[in-house]
Amino acid sequence: MENLDWLIQGFGQVATPTNFMYAVIGVLLGTAVGVLPGIGPAMTVALLLPVTYNVPSSAAFIMFAGIFYGGMYGGSTTSILLNTPGESSSVITAIEGNKMAKAGRAAQALATAAIGSFVAGTIGTILLAAIAPPISRFAVTLGAPSYLAIMLFALVAVTAVLGSSKLRGAISLFLGLAIGVVGIDFLTGQPRATFGIPLLSDGIDIVIIAVAIFAVGEALWVAAHLRRRPADIIPVGRPWMGKSDWQRSWKPWLRGTAYGFPFGALPAGGAELPTFLSYITEKRLSKHKDEFGKGAIEGVAGPEAANNASAAGTLVPMLSLGLPTNATAAVMLTAFVSYGIQPGPTLFEKEPLLIWTLIASLFIGNLLLLVLNLPLAPVWAKLLRTPRPYLYAGILFFSCLGALAVNVQPLDLALLLVFGLLGLMMRRFGLPVLPLIIGVILGPRIERHLRQSLQLGGGDWTSLFTEPVAIIVYVLMAILLLMPLILKLLHRSEETLLIVEDDKDQREKAAQS
């Protein structure tokens, strides 16, 4: 199979000494930063984007792959040792993981999380390698109208996530679209919304927006509410697992992967749902039900696997269609753009070596994680002693450094500040961040596609609806948008859809006790 050839070539690329070093650096950096609560993998990648400016693209992507998975592993380490999850997808891990740690089984918890992440990551990456190219090939056959429909669907999906405020999602989205307008109009060459500043004619660098919204906004928000309370940390030696732990873990690993990957691949899926579902499932299927809530290893194995598989899954739409479905994927996409690589279905055709190198480095990064992080777990725990002022001062420092590195212009710092304040405002008023970033990334592309499609269609609006895929996608979109109304008619709210499992669970528990 041709793809296998490419994959082997990709491995070849990663195997060079310099690139391997990049992989190791990526994994270490990703884990170190992932361990620190309050800094998610999205922010890490955003802060490191400027490093990629003069580094060859393959090296940069190799590093990003390491950061991607490393960040997730770091987050689960923290949630097990500290009971304060590094990010929302680690919340479930914290439930059982921390209890295990308190019972003196921290080593086993960490081991099952690490190995489960490895298994899920490997399977997920294999699936990615298998599924993404065919999707990509199919997508290439689609005409501009269908692709336009898919992009619009991605916008709607990100905004209309189940259980969140559609109004606020829409506000974020349109703010993002407005930011995307800044620049020179590609067809007529006129500057739009550039305030007369020539430096803005290329548009606002997406890197600056990403760093400002994710890093600076977060730092400013935390500054407004700095918590002063150390948490209990559990001392831990090297992670390892006993035989019965292995026996209890391997099936949850596989089940977790099965849950996580599809959710990650679908827009509006997210990583929280699959971990939650995995937890519920493991609880139901477990022969050690009474241990749940006190430290059941299945409760760590399943959700962690789901977490990692979902991360691999989000790469499917990103690599095959150029559509980011979560914040980290969105930031990685900006890295693509900054290299002048156009994300989209043609990615596999135009830059096969790069993509397959990225996929190969995902495998390698996964392996490195296991090899490096298991012994290093106590070291990561020590990182947690960094005082918060230094942490956030560091974030602000590296944000400014990164922004300055883009063009060596203080103007970029001013933009950083402005958008950082925007990020602060969004966090204060509960405006979701993801729609904004997606709006900035996809807005200009959608406009370009729309106008090009109309050009090709001779200016006829109905040409947008001529392809069957386009029509199907529009229908799906309409359903998603009208979901609240439909639910109301059925006399249910979105929240009940999500917590149906939980209710049944509680009744079971009450019945048992």
Place this chain on the structure above:
Amino acid sequence: MIVIGYSADPFGRAALEHGIAEAKLRGTTLLVINSTSGEAYVDPRFAQSSEVHDVERHLNECGVEFELTQPVGVDTATELLKAMGRDDAELLVIGIRHRSPVGKLLMGSVSQHLLLECPKPILAVKPNEG
């Protein structure tokens, strides 16, 4: 009442032992303060619940009347000085660690600050060698 500046390391434990000895000698009560600035996620000097239980049990066994507080988000020196400002506070017991001049410049020295600022007697101890 004797104030003890406690931390979850040999220095704090040394201070505790000497403080207990003094309290017995003088026949007075103990106020054990284990504070943290709360700046870091993890503060190794902040006593965790298991250690707190051990300390309380130890104090109970010694038969000394005591109070153990763990204020969070405060500066240790300020907190200890505040405690010494109480009328019934007669002695402050702290464990001191060696700080080179550069170390003092960079990281400050709580002990030095206390020694200079506290108007009442201070007993500065070191853990036993070996």
Place this chain on the structure above:
Amino acid sequence: MTTTDDAVTAKPEKRTDKSQYLVCAVLVAVGAFVIFDALTLEAGFAEVDPVGPKMFPAVIGVVLIVLAIILAIAIPRGSVGEADAGEDVDPDAPADWRTVGLLVGIFVATILLVNPLGWAITGALLFAGTATVLGSRRYVLNLVIGAVLSVGSFYAFYSGLGIPLPAGILDGIL
């Protein structure tokens, strides 16, 4: 419904109400700006480009203003955006805007000083300043770490990545 009920339910929501109007104001400002800017553009080649350069921004602007109106209506009805609760966020404490203001001030100072004074100095001041504002009282250590970071990054970016950061008055020494 008695009037006391109204007063009780209205009061706790009133505080968040007013501040959310800030979002409405921002939306209206951005929307109006985008529309105004679009109007100054010349139309495109209408035949093949019926959309033209104006439509997208104009639509976005209009939607923003509509959203602002919807939000303005939703606020008195108690619509509240859940403020982001991260790990380091203590939702019970009142917001410390003074700290944020100081940080913004340091930021502005950095913007103004980075070219004349160079990154090596400004970066160190940035780090030390923000660390101090955020609560670290070890002033000397803050400066030392800041200096190490800024000088280190200066050289790293220059030799490693080929990006010359501003050298400012230290030009020639570094």
